[in-house]
Amino acid sequence: MKAMKKTTLEISQFGRRLGTRLEGAAARRTLLAALDDLPPDGQLVLSLRDLDVLSGSFADEAIGKICQLLSSGLHGDRTLVVASPSADLVEDLSDKLAQRKLALLCRVGGTKGTWRVLGALARPLVDTLELLNERGSATTKELADTLGIPPNACHNRVRRLVRLRLVREEKIDTAAPNTQYRFHAIVGGLTARAG
Amino acid sequence: MRLTSETIEDVLDLVLVEAECSLDLRDVGSIDVYALLLLDLVVRHARESGAPLRVTWPESPSVRRWMTAMHFFVDVKTGLASRPAERNAAQGTRVESGGAANASERAAGSFALGASTLAPIVSIDREDDVSRLVGSFDDRLSDRYPMDESPRRRFLRILLELFQNIPQHANATGDVLDPHGIAAMHDDGHSVVLAIADKGIGLARSLRLCLGLRSGSSEQACLAQAGLEQSRLEQACLSDADALRAVVFDGRSRFRDPGRGHELERIFRLVRSWEGTVVVRSGSALLYQSEAGGDVVDVAPFPGVQIALSIPRAVFGIGEAAFGKGGVEPRGDPGFNEGNEENDA
Numbered sequence: 249m250k251a252m253k254k255t256t257l258e259i260s261q262f263g264r265r266l267g268t269r270l271e272g273a274a275a276r277r278t279l280l281a282a283l284d285d286l287p288p289d290g291q292l293v294l295s296l297r298d299l300d301v302l303s304g305s306f307a308d309e310a311i312g313k314i315c316q317l318l319s320s321g322l323h324g325d326r327t328l329v330v331a332s333p334s335a336d337l338v339e340d341l342s343d344k345l346a347q348r349k350l351a352l353l354c355r356v357g358g359t360k361g362t363w364r365v366l367g368a369l370a371r372p373l374v375d376t377l378e379l380l381n382e383r384g385s386a387t388t389k390e391l392a393d394t395l396g397i398p399p400n401a402c403h404n405r406v407r408r409l410v411r412l413r414l415v416r417e418e419k420i421d422t423a424a425p426n427t428q429y430r431f432h433a434i435v436g437g438l439t440a441r442a443g
Numbered sequence: 444m445r446l447t448s449e450t451i452e453d454v455l456d457l458v459l460v461e462a463e464c465s466l467d468l469r470d471v472g473s474i475d476v477y478a479l480l481l482l483d484l485v486v487r488h489a490r491e492s493g494a495p496l497r498v499t500w501p502e503s504p505s506v507r508r509w510m511t512a513m514h515f516f517v518d519v520k521t522g523l524a525s526r527p528a529e530r531n532a533a534q535g536t537r538v539e540s541g542g543a544a545n546a547s548e549r550a551a552g553s554f555a556l557g558a559s560t561l562a563p564i565v566s567i568d569r570e571d572d573v574s575r576l577v578g579s580f581d582d583r584l585s586d587r588y589p590m591d592e593s594p595r596r597r598f599l600r601i602l603l604e605l606f607q608n609i610p611q612h613a614n615a616t617g618d619v620l621d622p623h624g625i626a627a628m629h630d631d632g633h634s635v636v637l638a639i640a641d642k643g644i645g646l647a648r649s650l651r652l653c654l655g656l657r658s659g660s661s662e663q664a665c666l667a668q669a670g671l672e673q674s675r676l677e678q679a680c681l682s683d684a685d686a687l688r689a690v691v692f693d694g695r696s697r698f699r700d701p702g703r704g705h706e707l708e709r710i711f712r713l714v715r716s717w718e719g720t721v722v723v724r725s726g727s728a729l730l731y732q733s734e735a736g737g738d739v740v741d742v743a744p745f746p747g748v749q750i751a752l753s754i755p756r757a758v759f760g761i762g763e764a765a766f767g768k769g770g771v772e773p774r775g776d777p778g779f780n781e782g783n784e785e786n787d788a
Contacts, residue, residue: 263574265574265578265581265603266574267577267599268571268574268607269607269611270570270607271574300596300599301596301599301600303600303603303604304600304709305603305604305607305706306603316702336596336597337596339597343705343709347704348701348702
């Protein structure tokens with residue numbers, strides 16, 4: 249699978265203290281435009297560098313609603329991840345995503361920071377995501393074997409991760425009776441931790 | 444006599460239940476910031492209802508100075524006819540140029556401002572002004588104290604959510620002439636106290652809007668909506684006390700969007716985790732929650748939502764090791780009115 253194109257957008261362009269839904273809705277329009285400028289499998293990296301405060305309301309309008317759109321498939325296979333200098337900056341974003349039953353990968357710290365899952369993701373899904381992120385890519389069978397679970401159960405987990413745009417899928421054998429897929433991490437082989 | 448979140452209810456009982464048209468506050472020796480905002484709204488509400496109150500203001504110079512420093516007299520004397528924009532303009536020039544304050548009040552205000560007033564009363568009318576207002580509160584707090592970053596950021600998120608609730612919810616029906624959203628912040632020597640108040644539609648009416656019911660909902664009205672899902676029906680029938688519990692404890696909102704709601708619930712949990720005190724009043728219900736416990740109790744019906752958050756100074760690292768480390772000495776005076784009495788001498 250060819251490398252996906254990544255574009256980084258600094259959220260501080262909207263201000264250092266991001267608080268209201270009105271401001272969040274305005275920012276969402278810019279973020280969606282940046283997302284649509286990407287190729288169908290591109291990734292928007294939303295950097296929270298230089299941000300002082302990110303409220304739940306702004307985060308929900310600007311980021312939560314985009315995650316909702318992404319999971320509905322309206323923007324193809326495009327993905328969104330967040331890079332935050334600190335964990336406390338994304339606390340309310342995580343709560344809002346959980347309210348929407350969505351999840352998002354966030355790198356906390358600098359370029360060598362830790363990947364975390366913001367929002368709501370059940371422990372089995374986190375385990376599967378961690379494994380895939382460590383491997384970079386895998387088939388359902390490979391993941392199921394390692395996790396020690398039935399392939400069908402693993403398939404359901406990975407489908408959910410794909411729908412949340414936390415991993416990407418690639419058709420690898422369309423001639424087989426059932427189309428075969430390979431699943432790819434979207435965050436460069438780092439471990440994702442719940443949280 | 445102290446006017447606090449508890450004793451201000453006596454004032455509301457007098458005015459709203461016993462229909463008293465005069466208030467004698469001469470002996471008031473201290474007022475907390477929540478009581479100050481409620482007093483502001485009660486005086487304004489009475490005037491707008493065509494039965495203006497005759498108020499004898501506190502005689503204590505320190506209390507009057509503090510009220511002046513909090514821009515109380517400027518705000519409360521702003522006329523019925525004035526529009527929110529005019530009020531903001533008056534407040535933007537602060538008490539010094541406020542037409543309602545006399546020279547001695549202005550001088551007193553300047554004197555008392557440095558003692559314990561963290562942010563005097565500001566109007567919250569427009570959502571696009573919220574970030575600026577929160578910024579001004581942040582500046583005042585940060586200028587006064589060296590603060591720990593993480594709690595400061597959390598506190599700013601509280602301000603952002605509570606401030607924008609007023610333009611978003613206080614007049615959601617569009618039939619409130621002036622919900623008069625106001626906020627102020629004070630340091631009482633132990634805690635940073637934030638008060639936010641309006642006399643808009645309140646929590647119960649706001650929740651009823653999820654059904655498009657624009658006026659007081661009766662049981663019959665609820666039954667007429669029999670085709671609606673049960674939880675929505677229940678929401679339409681909520682009393683003030685039930686609505687308050689639904690919003691603060693269950694995170695309910697009038698919006699169907701799953702991303703909406705839960706703000707007051709999150710704020711309540713956060714402030715309680717800091718061992719702070721939360722007061723939420725709406726309509727005829729009052730929630731008072733502190734270390735000693737809490738409950739929702741019946742109070743005199745009054746429009747809108749009034750909130751007070753009292754957060755221990757230690758949460759922000761205020762007054763702990765900062766002075767010894769060469770930081771700024773905290774200047775909040777213990778028990779502000781008593782502290783100001785010392786200034787009288």
